[in-house]
Amino acid sequence: MEGLRLGGRYQLEARVGGGGMAIVYKARDLILNRQVAVKVLRSQYGTDEDFVNRFRREAQAVASLSHPNLVGVYDVGQENDTHYMVMEYVEGSTLKEMIVSRGALPVEEAVRIAAQICDALDHAHQNQIIHRDIKPHNILIGKNGRVKVTDFGIARAVTSTTITHTNAMLGSVHYFSPEQARGGITGEKSDIYSLGIVLYEMVTGELPFSGDSPISVALKHLQEPLPEPRQLNPGIPQSVENVILKALVKDPFLRYASAREMLEDLETCLFPERLHEEKLIFPVDDEETRVVPIITPDMLEKQGKGRTGTGQRSRYEQNDDDEEQKTPKKWWVKALMWVGGIGLFFVLAFFGFNLLLNLFPSVPEVAVPPVEGTHVTLAKQKIEDAKLVANVIEEASDTIEQDIVIRQDPAPPMRLKEKATVTIYVSKGQRAVDMPNLITLPRSTAEDQLKQLGFKAENITFVEQEDDEAEAGVVIDQSPRFNEKVYPSKDTVTVKVSKGKSFVSMPEVRGKTTEEAQVELLKKGLAVGAITKEPSYTEQREGIVLSTHPYDPGMQVQKGVAVPLTVSNGQFPLDAKLANAPVYVEVVPGESVDLKIEVSDARGDKQGIQQEVIVESKEFIVPIVLSPQKDAVIRVFIKGANNQYMEYQTIPISYSSLP
Incomplete structure (x- = not known):
């Protein structure tokens, strides 16, 4: 029936289940645009009017129910001889x-x-x-x-x-x-x-x-x-x-x-x-094991046929003529016979009862001693001291120590005849099981396996640790080991779970040569990624590391990560402008000047270019590098009487002013 549309709105898509009475299809409600489940009655029941009427009434009654734990019924309908029920679809x-x-x-x-x-x-x-x-x-x-x-x-x-x-x-x-x-x-x-x-x-x-x-x-x-x-x-x-x-x-x-x-x-x-409350015990029903069949009309009919016909007379029925032929007895004779018979019965019963007491003396009753939780030897001794017989049955127990009585039958305050039997169930000790292999399993799966074996949550310890091989959340070690014998009720389990690869602090390798940077990265457990050479304003030494982007110094980086290196190719960018700027410093004859020259340009700010003491006027040639984003400024400082450098001259040079 896949592909069939019922009621003009329920498009059957695929069969998802079924039983003896109906088949369930996954379908789509085309009007409300939602997934639904449609239960279609099998054809052999669709023609039974009595069944269909009952089905409709019950479906309508169930549709009136509203509860989060009930599959909701949305609709009931009929398409020709096909009767169906539309329900909530549960994924x-x-x-x-x-x-x-x-x-x-x-x-x-x-x-x-x-x-x-x-x-x-x-x-x-x-x-x-x-x-x-x-x-x-x-x-x-x-x-x-x-x-x-x-x-x-x-x-x-x-x-x-x-x-x-x-x-x-x-x-x-x-x-x-x-x-x-x-x-x-x-x-x-x-x-x-x-x-x-x-x-x-x-x-x-x-x-x-x-x-x-x-x-x-x-x-x-x-x-x-x-x-x-x-x-x-x-x-x-x-x-x-x-x-x-x-x-x-x-x-x-x-x-x-x-x-x-x-x-x-x-x-x-x-x-x-x-958790450890007393076990429920219900009274024993003597009729419990009797299966009484339901009496049907057929049984009554058969019973009737077995009776004697109305035209025949039972052999226990008396004929009126016979009754007339008998000679009636006097009433006092009958009464005397009855009294004599009853008296004789009581006399014989009295003597018979005394004879039985002499032949079978009464057995005294004794109280059943409590032995649960005691050692089997002590339990047997207590039962024998009470003049009872102990019947020992051993069974495995995960909670009771070996040779300790788990329970007894009967238990106090019951009383028994002397020499009666008291059954005691004695622990054979905890049942050992093989420890499963948890390594490589997800943490949740490992925990479910342990609980199914009987381990309590408080006896399972999960320890997270870094691991360079396993993914986060996967078991990497366990104690006890695989196939070791364990007792789930008393043993503890330690499960180590991977947190993933460990992290290290990114080292500072900028300004180092490519070889020096590789050594520093390997020491930290990091790999060297792609090496890219670029021109630079700040570094004209070829092979010097300029950047480790996107991994900045001091950042926490997962071990094994490949760090890309950007290094200088020893050249300035193509848009750079290089020039030599003249700087003239005048000195009064007979005096000396202690000067310092600083340059701020595309290579960086406050670069120390010159520092010396001159005794006569002098012109200095200062090299500068400019970029479209960075002009140059030359500053000359002269040491004064207070032994502090004071700005003597400032020479700005713009990128556009150079050819």
Whole structure:
């Protein structure tokens, strides 16, 4: 259907997803000039009037919802037999794709995502909308990290019609609630159960129930106990596991009363004071493992056929003629027989009870001693002293030292008969893992890998240092080394991250020869760039450095940078004018004059040209260099009686005055 225009305004561009009921296309709203997602019902459902009517009503109801964590519904329409829904387009990926690519997510990130889903469900439930198909495939994660719940409306329409027509359950069986699997009435608590499965999968990377067929998975939701998340990922705090356990309890009455209640629990479950709270334990339901089928009209019909026909008489029915033939007994005879029988029963029961007490003396009860947190040897001794039997089971633990009791079953204040068994779970020590290779990874990727292994943020230290080879932000060293055995719960990791190449101060090389400048630059770790020869007013020695632009002396320059050099070619520029200006100094006979001559021209200001003592009048020839931008000024100074030089004569010479 790519290229098709629906409703005269929605141009379908590309297929981006789909399921059993609908196909999703990326499209453009030509009127508002924005990107949208268009969900088109498959053709086999478009001719079912009952389904279409329900779909429209549900789509309109969902369109009335407005929440930052819900995919907005903009429009619903029909083009011939094609029914479609126009929704907000979310640029990103599904939560399922994220779990498949990354495995178990960090607990903090999983809780943040679950809280946003819960907030969206709370808003929908308050508006009497039940999702009924919460699963990671229907959770979109935008590029900005915003969580969006999608596929509202269709889930409700589907569950109310296709079960009637196909006698099949829709949605993903791995995320079914027990009441959905049983085919019963579903409501808000079914969404809460499904969200619990999603949170379970996020923190463990695995589904709690799987099987060879949908029926086998559904039966596991009904019958089998939930595999505890902390058995798969010991890094999960107890408070987070409690949230999952309460959302996934099979009895809906024991689950969270509402999505709002679950949201409030999620918002506080990572508070430090809650991380090590007591584990939730729910009462055992003796009926939990019984799967009671729903009674259908067919079953009632079959039951009716098995009954005895109305024209036949049961062998337990009495004939009126037989009743008449029996001789009635006197009422006092019957009463006496009843009293005698009851009395005999009590006498026999009394003697039988005494006989049992003598044969099987009562076993006294004893209190179960607390042994959690103690050494296994001491724990066994306490249990044996209480006249109980210890059953030791070892398991790995990242937080409990070796040979220390992690938990016990049963625990105080339970009382047991003497010789009863108390199971204690003893730590085998922390589980060592291989240290991953972090070198060359970006800092954020390295941090994510460490957290997925179970390292806590406070045990990870990042150190930035300059490096002439690696780009900024890339890991250049690590401790412990790659493949070393580490214990994520207790070991610390130091990761060195490149700040990029180091910087040095640009040396002053102007006025030096080209060879001298190269030596100074190499000492600083800098390279010599292009060497350009130019004429100069200020320097007529060939090969003398005039400029290092754009790197000025004292500037901080990254190591390895090639510094360009501009050097003198030993000549003046072509527009320069050179001249010899005569300067006459008169001396009174018999006296002497101590003089100094300075020149300011294109070569620079206050250049000392002449300084001497003369005893007679003399003419000096002063060389000058002028440029279009700079005229020349010759100044003659004579030392006075106070031994200070005083200006004696000033001779200005303009560029235009020379040929």
